[in-house]
Amino acid sequence: MTHPAIVPGTVAVITGAASGIGLAAAQRFAALGLKVVLADIGAARLEAAKAAIWTQTPEADLLAVETDVRDRAAVERLEQAVRVEFGRVDLLMNNAAIGGKSDIFGPLDNWQNVLDANLWGVIHGTQVFAPGMIAQGSPGLIINTGSKQGITLPPGNPAYNVSKAAVKAFTESLEHQLRNTPDCQIRAHLLIPGFVFTGMTGEGAGGNPSAKPDGAWTSQQLIDFMLEEIAKGDFYILCPDNDVSRELDEKRMQWAMGDLIENRPPLSRWHPDYAEAFRAFVDTK
Template sequence: MSVPSFAAVAPGKLAVVTGAAGGIGLAAARGFADAGMRVMLVDRPGKALEQAAASMDGTIALSADVADRTAMAALAKEVVDRHGPVSVLMNNAGIGGGGDVFADPAKWDEVLGVNLMGVIHGVQAFVPGMVEGEAPALVINTGSKQGITQPPGNTAYNVSKAGVKALTEGLAHSLRERTGSRVSAHLLVPGFTWTGMTAGRLAEKPPGAWTPEQVVALMMDRVAAGDFYILCPDNETTSEQDAKRIAWAAGDLIENRPALSRWHVDWRDAFAEFMRD
């Protein structure tokens, strides 16, 4: 992977990636390692994490549950005390499932604990030190298109990723107010991507899916360009289609349409016509 070099992503600097044992997190860790960075791979303990760290030079595996605030605070202290200031923080750990609003409350707790609180814990554990430092740094939080367009069927996941979007937007503003452009925040919004989450329900990579490496290549280019929203297409959805779907979702509020009108029986034809125009 060709990795652009810029202030926060440079040889010898330190990156921390959560959810780094597979998927987008592992591809990102490899991208940062390819740029010459020292990389801390954070995930739940297991063979996948150990193998990920062993597969690339300059990386260290660290076990932590991102849903545990105390564990993340201790992890941040250990990383900084032993390895120095963090230049890149990528809060990527995430799980699927959860179901609709009537699903098992324990599943809701699990999904929100990892997908939303895990990002909050990562930000609160690491970012104050990045703000207090003097070097360029950046934060990348992994969101989802489902957190923007809210397709029905998996409300718990949608809520978690909508929260990540709101959190990252607020973080970007706070960092801009406190540090100018020295520390920045970015929201990664993958498209259909072949990861462990999708592999659990599909036997092989579908033609429409991007690889994690494609997502990370786009992420690196967009972060280097200073983009906040990194909205990824895939092999079945173009950037133009994404833009129209997001515009329609916003139109529900502006035009006072029924919630999730894209999937509403009375509005499906209007949505289809909107996408054709």
């Protein structure tokens, strides 16, 4: 069984749709017969994405709208364009994000750009689109792309980690409010990718930017898994990859929460005094 919002003729809006996970989602939804709206920055990138989809699905009904999700007014223009073209929205995938390295004491502009895109882009998309989706009175989906880094918080990119931790909290609160809104048939899901080979992940295997590392999933694998989990009704779509099993992911997440419960130093998984204890914890059955 599939979700009633993912059937031929329904309308999907995807941000960050010109590449990576967003493009893979757009390709899959188009192949399933959905009308697909691609939102991203860069007109040329959007045209290339449309061409890639039409190569696979020539009959796809597509709309591309150049949109910077950091700009609330731009997201409002996107919603208006979709309403004019298709009259409704059944699926919203708030996926646009930026990565890169950061530092706690790094430049303010870097922090603001990451939070504006990764967090405020999700908030803008949800607040602009969800009221109309609820008012339609039909089943719908809001899928927000988070990250395992927003849960286990590995050192090296605190701005990205903070943004994705906030997306997790926002999406949990969103689902709680949706399910307690009378007559609301919209449900939220938190997509939690693992190691996925996209333009954001850096160099490919052997330094070749076009070669997928063995440990990574493709964006297409991720979307296949996402659809399976949505069909099962799972809110948390925790994705494994070729490097890390779900069992190991769960151990890492349990340990991260244990820092608070056991009053260990934060990020103790990377603390030399706790490295052996973490390895023993992972090895327990």
